[in-house]
Amino acid sequence: MAPTRAEQRAATRRALLDEARRRFAADGYHDVVFAEVAHAVRVTKGAAYHHFASKTGLFRAVVAEVQAELGERVAAAAQRHDDPWEQLRAGCRAFLSAAADPTVRRIVLLDAPTVLGWHEWRAMDEAASARHLAEALETLMAAGTIPDQPVAPLTRLLSGAMNEAALWLAQSTDPQALAQTERALDHLLTGLRARPAEELIAPREW
C-alpha cells in the first residue's frame, strides 16, 4: 500500500531532521550545506525548502528537539531523588554528562546562541532546562536551605557555569576532569547553603 501523503511528509521531515542533526553535530552549522542534507535523504534542495523555510529554520527545529531531550534527561535525573537538594545536584550532574554528547555541545551550547541569536537561544534554554534549575533553586529558597534572593541572576550564573564547564570537559584529556568539575560544582552549590555563621564571615556591606 502506498503511504498516505501526511505519512510521507512526516517521514521526509523526520529524515531531514535526523540527517541535519548528525551533520550539525559533526561539522557545525556553518560547514553543513543545506542541499547535501537534502540529498543524503534522497530529496532535492527544493523539497527540503518545502519543509523548512531556511537553513536556519532547519537548525532551529533541530535545536528545539535536542533541547527538549536534554531537559527531559535533567528532569528525570532529578526526579529520582526526594530531597530537593539532592534533586538539584542530580540535575546538575545529569546536565554535565548529557553535554558530553557532541550533539548537545556543538549544536546547543556552541552554535545555537550565534545562529539563532542569544535572545531566542535563551528562551529555548529556559523552556527546556534552565527552568528546572530555577524551580529547584526556588524550592530550596522556600525551604530556607539557601538564602532568599532573586532567582534569575543566580540561575544564569549557574547555568553559564555548567555550559562552560561542559565545553571544557569535552576537550579535556584529563580522565579526572569530570570528577573534579563535579566536586568544584558541589563546592559552589554547598557554599550557597544558608548557615547561621554567615553574617560573621561576610558581613553584608555588599
Place this chain on the structure above:
Amino acid sequence: MAPTRAEQRAATRRALLDEARRRFAADGYHDVVFAEVAHAVRVTKGAAYHHFASKTGLFRAVVAEVQAELGERVAAAAQRHDDPWEQLRAGCRAFLSAAADPTVRRIVLLDAPTVLGWHEWRAMDEAASARHLAEALETLMAAGTIPDQPVAPLTRLLSGAMNEAALWLAQSTDPQALAQTERALDHLLTGLRARPAEELIAPREW
C-alpha cells in the same frame, strides 16, 4: 611629505581593524561583508586580503585586541586593591561591567567561540583574562582563604558563570539586574571560603 611604505601599511591595517571592530560588534560576524569593511576604509577587497588572509583572520585579529583590552581592564581593577580576596571581587565586577560594551559581548562572548572554534577561543580567553582569575584563585588557595583544589575546573565554572551573566545583563531591562547579579556572584564566591564548620554541613562523600 609622503608617508613611508611601512607607515602607510600600518595605517591601512589599523583602519581596517577599527572599521571591522565596529561592524562585528554592531552586526555580528556573519552579517559583516568583508568587501564593505574594505571600501569603508577607501580600499578594495583585494587590498584588504593583502593584510588579512581571510575574513576569519580579520576577525581573529579584532578578537585578540578586544581580549587584550579586556584583560587589562580586569587586571587594573584588581590591582587597585591589596587584599587578594578584594582583588578577586574587583576583577569579577570589572569583567561584568566591561562586558556591558557590545564590542566585548558580541565579538568575544558570542561570535568568537563559534567562528574561531571553542579551542582557540579558550586559549585566547586564557591568555587575556581567565589567567587572572586562575591566579587569583591560586593565591587564595595558597593563603588558605579557599580550600585547596584543582584550579582549572573552578576557573572554568566561574568564567562561564560570568560570561553568561554578562550576556544576560545585556538584554535585561531590570535596572537592578547588575546589582543583583553582583550580589549573587558575591554569594557564590563567599560560599567558596574555607570555614571550619564545613565538614559538618557537607561531609565529603563526594
Place this chain on the structure above:
DNA sequence: AACTTTCACATACCTCGGGTATGTGAGTAC
C-alpha cells in the same frame, strides 16, 4: 642617477551555497 626589485594596492574573475520561481504528477476531495 639609472636600474631593478619589492610591495601596497587595484581589477577582474571564479565558485560555492543559500534562496526562489516555476513545473509536475500522484493523492485527495467533491
Place this chain on the structure above:
DNA sequence: GTACTCACATACCCGAGGTATGTGAAAGTT
C-alpha cells in the same frame, strides 16, 4: 470522474568569500 492540493523536482539567481594577475610608486643596488 473531475478539479484541486501538495509533496516533491528543475532550473535559475545572486551575493559573498576567495584568488590570480596587473600596476605604479617607494626602496634597495651598482
